[in-house]
Amino acid sequence: MKREYLLVIEDEKNQREILTDFLKKKGFSVDSADSVVSAKKLLSKRDYQVILLDWKLPDGDGLEFLSEIKEKHPLTPVIMITAFANVEHAVLSMKKGAYYYLAKPINLEELLLLVERAIKEFNLTREVELLKEKVKYFSSQFKISEEGIIAESPAMKKIFSLVNKFAEASAPVLITGESGTGKEVIARLIHHLGPTKEGPFIQINCAAIPETLLESELFGYEKGAFTGATHSKPGLFELAEGGTLFLDEIGEMPLSIQAKLLKVLQDGTFRRLGSLKEIKGHFRLIAATNRNLSQLIEKGAFREDLFWRLNVLNIHLPPLRERKEDILPLTEYFIKKFNTKYNKKIQGLSLSAINLLLKYKFPGNVRELENRIERGIILTEEEILTEEDLGLTESSDRKDEFLENLLSLPLERAVENLEKYRIKQALQLSRGVKSKAAELLGITERMLRYKIEKYQIGG
Ligand SMILES: Nc1ncnc2c1ncn2[C@@H]1O[C@H](COP(=O)(O)OP(=O)(O)OP(=O)(O)O)[C@@H](O)[C@H]1O
Ligand SMILES: [Mg+2]
Known part of the structure; x- marks a missing residue:
C-alpha cells in the first residue's frame, strides 16, 4: 500500500465510485466526499497529498471551494474536474491555483499520470520548504573534527572513547557539565562521527526562547494554527530528519513542553500545531545541561520519566580545574587560533602566568580560558602574554578560594576564620x-x- 492519501470530492455517485475504486486499485488510500460540507470534515482530519475536486457540487461552487482549500493547504495539488472541456473553466481553475483540470469523461490512465506527477511535485515542494528552513540553521554551523578538540587529560581521553562508542548508537545522549566545559563541542563531535553525519545538525537553546515559541519551533505549525500563523512552517523535529537535534539547556525547558517532548520520544511521531497529520521522526537526540537534573527533579521542575528517556547514554564533562592537563594544550591551541585571527605573533605565556593558570579555578571553564587568551592577544604589544594580559592576579584567585572555604564551614567556624583573616590583614597593613x-x-x-x-x- 502506498502511503499517499487522496481525496475525491464528487457528488455523482457513479463517477465518484469509478474514480475511488480505480485509485484504490492503483494502491492509494482514498477518501471520498459528495459535498463541500463532508469534504471539509475530512480535510480537517487529515492532510491529503492530492485532491480531486468537481466543478459543481450540491452545496457549493467548486471554484470557490478551491480557493478555500488553497488558502488552508497552499501546497496540496488540487485537480479540478469539469463536466465538459471548457477553456474558460480551465483557465479560471488554473488562476485560482488548481494543479490541473480534467474534463469528463475522465481518461483514467491520464488521471493516474497526473496524480503521480502531482505527488512527486508536492513532495518536492515540501522538501524545498524544509531546505529553506534548514539553511537558516545551517548558517551557524561549523565543520568540526577531532583535531580541533583538545583532550590531553585522562578524563577527556576517556570521554573521547565514550564519544566514539556512543556515536555509533542511535539512542539519546545526555551531556552534563558546568558552563563552558565543551558540551556543544562534544554534541557536534558525536553527530560528526555517527551514522547521521550527512544529515543536518539542528540546535536550539531551550533557555533562550519563550515557552509558546519553543513549542512552535520544535513542532512547527500549519497556516492558521494560531493568530499570526500566516503560513505553515516545519518544526525542528522535521528539520532534523536524518540528522541530529541538539536540545541545549534542556534543564530550562518548561514542564508543559517536557511532557510533549516525552510523547515524541515514546511514540517516535509528532504533529505540527494545527495539523492532524502524524509525522514520523527519524533523528538523533542529544540534550545538554549545566544544571543538576536530579535536583530539578526533586524540586518538581524536571520530569523524572523524561530524564530516564534522555539519560540512556550519559557524558559528564568535568570542570577544567579537575583536568589540569588540558589547560596548557588548550592555551597553546587558543594562542594559535587568535594569532591567526588577529594577525599576531604571540609566542606563549610568561612563567608566572603559567603558574597562575594552573592554580586558577576557572569558574567559566574552557570558554573563560579562551576569552582570557583572546583578550590578552588583543591587548598585548609583546610576544609573551603575562598574567596581567590574562586578567589574572594571585590574590583574585586566593580570595575566591577563601570565600569558597568560608561558605562550606559551619557558621561559628566561618566567623572565626573570617575574623582571623581580617585581623591578620589589618595587622599587616598597620605594620x-x-x-x-x-x-x-x-x-x-x-x-x-x-x-x-x-x-x-602573631606570637
Ligand atoms: N576540548 C576542547 N578543545 C577545544 N576547544 C574547546 C574544548 N572544549 C570547549 N572548547 C571551546 O570552549 C568554548 C565553550 O565550549 P562549549 O560552547 O561547547 O561549552 P558549553 O559546555 O556548551 O557551555 P555553556 O554551558 O555555556 O553552553 C567554545 O568556544 C569551544 O570551542
Ligand atoms: Mg552550550
Missing part, C-alpha cells in the same frame, strides 16, 4: 600597630587584644 589595626577593623583596641589572644595570632 603591627594595634591601635591602627583596631581602627581599620572598626573595633576597640581592647576587643582587638582580646581576639588576638583568643586566636593566638
Whole structure:
C-alpha cells in the first residue's frame, strides 16, 4: 500500500465510485466526499497529498471551494474536474491555483499520470520548504573534527572513547557539565562521527526562547494554527530528519513542553500545531545541561520519566580545574587560533602566568580560558602574554578560594576564620600597630587584644 492519501470530492455517485475504486486499485488510500460540507470534515482530519475536486457540487461552487482549500493547504495539488472541456473553466481553475483540470469523461490512465506527477511535485515542494528552513540553521554551523578538540587529560581521553562508542548508537545522549566545559563541542563531535553525519545538525537553546515559541519551533505549525500563523512552517523535529537535534539547556525547558517532548520520544511521531497529520521522526537526540537534573527533579521542575528517556547514554564533562592537563594544550591551541585571527605573533605565556593558570579555578571553564587568551592577544604589544594580559592576579584567585572555604564551614567556624583573616590583614597593613589595626577593623583596641589572644595570632 502506498502511503499517499487522496481525496475525491464528487457528488455523482457513479463517477465518484469509478474514480475511488480505480485509485484504490492503483494502491492509494482514498477518501471520498459528495459535498463541500463532508469534504471539509475530512480535510480537517487529515492532510491529503492530492485532491480531486468537481466543478459543481450540491452545496457549493467548486471554484470557490478551491480557493478555500488553497488558502488552508497552499501546497496540496488540487485537480479540478469539469463536466465538459471548457477553456474558460480551465483557465479560471488554473488562476485560482488548481494543479490541473480534467474534463469528463475522465481518461483514467491520464488521471493516474497526473496524480503521480502531482505527488512527486508536492513532495518536492515540501522538501524545498524544509531546505529553506534548514539553511537558516545551517548558517551557524561549523565543520568540526577531532583535531580541533583538545583532550590531553585522562578524563577527556576517556570521554573521547565514550564519544566514539556512543556515536555509533542511535539512542539519546545526555551531556552534563558546568558552563563552558565543551558540551556543544562534544554534541557536534558525536553527530560528526555517527551514522547521521550527512544529515543536518539542528540546535536550539531551550533557555533562550519563550515557552509558546519553543513549542512552535520544535513542532512547527500549519497556516492558521494560531493568530499570526500566516503560513505553515516545519518544526525542528522535521528539520532534523536524518540528522541530529541538539536540545541545549534542556534543564530550562518548561514542564508543559517536557511532557510533549516525552510523547515524541515514546511514540517516535509528532504533529505540527494545527495539523492532524502524524509525522514520523527519524533523528538523533542529544540534550545538554549545566544544571543538576536530579535536583530539578526533586524540586518538581524536571520530569523524572523524561530524564530516564534522555539519560540512556550519559557524558559528564568535568570542570577544567579537575583536568589540569588540558589547560596548557588548550592555551597553546587558543594562542594559535587568535594569532591567526588577529594577525599576531604571540609566542606563549610568561612563567608566572603559567603558574597562575594552573592554580586558577576557572569558574567559566574552557570558554573563560579562551576569552582570557583572546583578550590578552588583543591587548598585548609583546610576544609573551603575562598574567596581567590574562586578567589574572594571585590574590583574585586566593580570595575566591577563601570565600569558597568560608561558605562550606559551619557558621561559628566561618566567623572565626573570617575574623582571623581580617585581623591578620589589618595587622599587616598597620605594620603591627594595634591601635591602627583596631581602627581599620572598626573595633576597640581592647576587643582587638582580646581576639588576638583568643586566636593566638602573631606570637
Ligand atoms: N576540548 C576542547 N578543545 C577545544 N576547544 C574547546 C574544548 N572544549 C570547549 N572548547 C571551546 O570552549 C568554548 C565553550 O565550549 P562549549 O560552547 O561547547 O561549552 P558549553 O559546555 O556548551 O557551555 P555553556 O554551558 O555555556 O553552553 C567554545 O568556544 C569551544 O570551542
Ligand atoms: Mg552550550
